[in-house]
Amino acid sequence: GAHIKGSCYEIGDMNLGEFNAYKNGGFFDITAALRAEINALGVKNYEISEICSHCDKNYFSYRRDGKTGRFAGWVIKR
Numbered sequence: 001g002a003h004i005k006g007s008c009y010e011i012g013d014m015n016l017g018e019f020n021a022y023k024n025g026g027f028f029d030i031t032a033a034l035r036a037e038i039n040a041l042g043v044k045n046y047e048i049s050e051i052c053s054h055c056d057k058n059y060f061s062y063r064r065d066g067k068t069g070r071f072a073g074w075v076i077k078r
């Protein structure tokens with residue numbers, strides 16, 4: 001689903017623990033983290049949305065707007 005992309009996800013020097021490997025300067029590349037997690041589970045057939053929820057105003061973005069609504073996604077194994 002849509003999610004904030006690494007170029008927009010500024011986190012500064014926040015410690016992300018095991019996810020520090022996906023920090024790029026002061027930004028967090030959540031797309032790379034998602035891809036690694038999905039691959040580690042052995043999932044072969046998946047797509048990652050190119051939509052950045054921070055840039056596309058059709059989506060909520062706490063980092064863009066502060067107070068916002070919420071959205072969620074689910075992954076289903078068939």
Ligand SMILES: [Zn+2]
Nearest residue numbers: 008052054055
């Ligand atoms: Zn963006």
